Amino acid sequence: MPDTSVTDDEAVFAEHAERHRHELRVHCYRMTGSFTEAEDMVQEALLRAWRNRASFEGRSTFRAWLYRIATNVCLDALARRGPRRDPNATAPGASPFTEVTWLQPYPDELLDRAAPEEEGPEARAVARETVELAFLATLQHLPPRQRAVLILRDVVGWTADHTASALEMTVPSVKSALQRARATLRDVLPPRRAEWGPATAPSEEERAVLRRFVAASQNADLEGLAALLREDARQTMPPASLVYDGRAAILDMWRPVLTGDEAWGSWISVPVAANRRPAAVNYVRAPGEDAYTAVNLDVLRIEDGRIAEITTFGPEILPAFGLPLTREP
Template sequence: MVAAIHSGDEATFARLVEQHRHELQVHCYRMLGSFADSEDMVQEALLRAWHKRESFQGRSTFRAWLYRIATNTCLDALAGPSRAREVPMAADSGGTRSSMAEIPWLQPYPDHLLDAAAPSDGQPDAVAIARETIELAYLAAVQYLPPKQRAVLILRDVLGWPAPAAAEALEISLPSLKSALQRARATLRTHLPEQRSEWGPSTHPSDEERAVLRRFMEATERADLKTLTALLREDARQTMPPEPFCFEGRDAILAMWTPVMIGPEAWGDWRTVATAANRQPAVANYVRRHGEPHYEAVNLDVLRIENGLVAEITTFGPELFPAFRLAARL
């Protein structure tokens, strides 16, 4: 393999890296929180790998070598002036859940692409696509970490790298790595939902979650606010990255939904399509305005469901529909 990589044969190199492209993009996504940025970063990382191919000496696996390059590519991007201004300060939230509205660059990741990145259950790196480290709540919490702490946490706690390997990849000492990991874990705990420790490690939405999603979709299409009320937890929250809006509580959410669903200012007839993002149930919403022949894409809702109720809705714009293989019009 070393000889093949050093040979400068682009076709051979492309075949080797293509086996890891999807999982490297998921890694970049965890680092950056943005699906669009992750596409750009994995391209940049693979370009760097080509130019640095002679640095691969076979002392680690080719996969680990690529992860090292991808991690440092993301760190370089996060050190840039635009992303540095965007990253929130890591601070104690005083027991209050952080809002995804505070992460304007947050985007969902289509499940069909996670499937392409996921190894079989028997492989040691299957955990790399585990649900508990790809859900939106986890991704948002990770964004509060300084870039180097974020990289340490992902390499150690998500990918399961040994401490010496992670320290070498990040070019830091073992004591520095351990200190960064402790601080990262402490910060992460302040930003995750209170009940996260009880979430199961299932890979895909459960039967209960799918049933709640179906009821949610049917109620939306009927503009059935009574059923939607029953499906929302009292302390439910809805956010709409990149907009700064945050609707806290069931009453606030329903007050926002009501005029667009019923009454003289209602947008029209609603149609929904089930999908999945970040291993969470999701729904694409379409509306047919009065007098129009087609249903046009409106938004994408990613749901966090706990104990049979919707606890959180994160709403994204229709510009993401192509990534989810969703039509712009029905």
């Protein structure tokens, strides 16, 4: 007989739902690309689950039932929001980030809490591979229902039947949507994507490169920064749809900020980790100012000991990393 006791008592329900909050937030993050929106949607999903607790008949696990609700909360929100493409973005295909101006990073500390303990270490490995920034940005190019199908099938690991039931689709339509979604990912993901391998926690080599990157930034050492960058490195800034292709372009952008009469001031950088990549939060103290003010967060993708890509985000996400927007000297 199905066990529906978890929904009989509010305290019991809240206890069981809370166990899945972190993984549901990651699921909503994959659907939206925004950490902030994912926070709101998982809260709405849990409220919707409680209001509709009578619909849980024990035919699936409580976790699967919550995933179904969270997915549909995201789809409802995406439908209300409508298209979000930036008309001022660069040409399609230049970078998966250029049109996804709402993309935000996800703190590794919170990712560590997302894998369900009952799923074992394999779940953590899968979760790591599917929170890469390029993968997340590319997901946002998919129509919402295709996006949901791909995530439920290829990330969560549901069957076509289960996915069809959750999304109120037919099995053939699920299979068709999945085929189209996979084709889009192949077209949009950056070149050499297949060579990156699964994203894991930053390695010691990556952390060493991050330390050198932090030192070069703080010391306005453009030569040191140049030595860290691949010749074909790219820096993208999703909030502003900006893309700098090549080491020379990146250095030209950094030079007036770090050196000369136009330099912003003195810098400090705090190492962190986001989306299973090494990252640095950058603060600047302008001449005459007492405190350092947060400027941005740089997430690094490192290949063979050199920086292949820098993805730069605004400072508004820092509270999620437990970091302040201003720092004393």
